[in-house]
Amino acid sequence: xxxxxxxxxxxxxxxxxxxxxxxxxxxxxxxxxxxxxxxxxxxxxxxxxxxxxxxxxxxxxxxxxxxxxxxxxxxxxxxxxxxxxxxxxxxxxxxxxxxxxxxxxxxxxxxxxx
Amino acid sequence: xxxxxxxxxxxxxxxxxxxxxxxxxxxxxxxxxxxxxxxxxxxxxxxxxxxxxxxxxxxxxxxxxxxxxxxxxxxxxxxxxxxxxxxxxxxxxxxxxxxxxxxxxxxxx
Numbered sequence: 471x472x473x474x475x476x477x478x479x480x481x482x483x484x485x486x487x488x489x490x491x492x493x494x495x496x497x498x499x500x501x502x503x504x505x506x507x508x509x510x511x512x513x514x515x516x517x518x519x520x521x522x523x524x525x526x527x528x529x530x531x532x533x534x535x536x537x538x539x540x541x542x543x544x545x546x547x548x549x550x551x552x553x554x555x556x557x558x559x560x561x562x563x564x565x566x567x568x569x570x571x572x573x574x575x576x577x578x579x580x581x582x583x584x
Numbered sequence: 585x586x587x588x589x590x591x592x593x594x595x596x597x598x599x600x601x602x603x604x605x606x607x608x609x610x611x612x613x614x615x616x617x618x619x620x621x622x623x624x625x626x627x628x629x630x631x632x633x634x635x636x637x638x639x640x641x642x643x644x645x646x647x648x649x650x651x652x653x654x655x656x657x658x659x660x661x662x663x664x665x666x667x668x669x670x671x672x673x674x675x676x677x678x679x680x681x682x683x684x685x686x687x688x689x690x691x692x693x
Contacts, residue, residue, distance in 0.1 A: 501679070503681075510685055511685060512588075512671065512683040512684055512685040512686055513627070513671070513673075513681075513683040514683075515680060515681070515682075518680065520679075528680070529682075560626060560627070564679075566679075570615070570632045570634075571675075571679065572617065572629050572632065573617075573629075573681060574629070575626040575627050575628070576626060577625070577626050578624075578625070578626055
């Protein structure tokens with residue numbers, strides 16, 4: 471079984487709709503992250519959470535919100551989707567107790583907003 | 585914040601060596617990572633440098649010079665499966681990663 475899972479893997483939605491992307495992990499890591507990836511721009515941080523009661527904005531948080539329901543779950547919501555939110559979204563986790571604190575990525579959610 | 589630059593594309597022949605450079609400007613340096621990403625897949629961890637010098641891991645090596653804001657990833661004995669995008673990422677003092685746009689490496693037979 472994968473350590474970091476994301477649902478759905480693909481989603482098509484219409485402008486103005488509310489959608490939620492979910493991330494779950496079995497790695498026991500405290501820290502979780504949401505990124506989006508666009509061609510030519512690389513990965514950009516949307517939100518991150520260092521524990522269940524901690525939520526922080528990243529580089530591009532406008533138009534997004536998150537919820538850390540448990541140590542293992544971190545959800546990303548688009549309250550009113552717009553076409554420029556079409557992108558590949560990745561969840562990642564890291565272990566603050568490790569020396570390197572490498573981030574490990576989920577398989578991604580491909581989102582298309584029409 | 586971070587400014588991270590790496591070449592957009594590189595092409596090399598199977599069995600050859602390729603070096604991918606990464607330069608960065610940072611407001612607080614706390615480590616540099618290299619990830620490999622095949623098309624449509626998740627980035628996977630390749631290497632980590634926090635001190636100056638060379639880290640070797642099989643066919644892959646990574647070098648860091650903090651004073652120059654410079655790193656490179658060296659891929660030796662290239663194989664077709666090494667065709668992928670390689671992402672340079674710098675971690676800041678708040679433990680956030682900033683990524684370069686990635687270098688697409690194409691390995692030709």
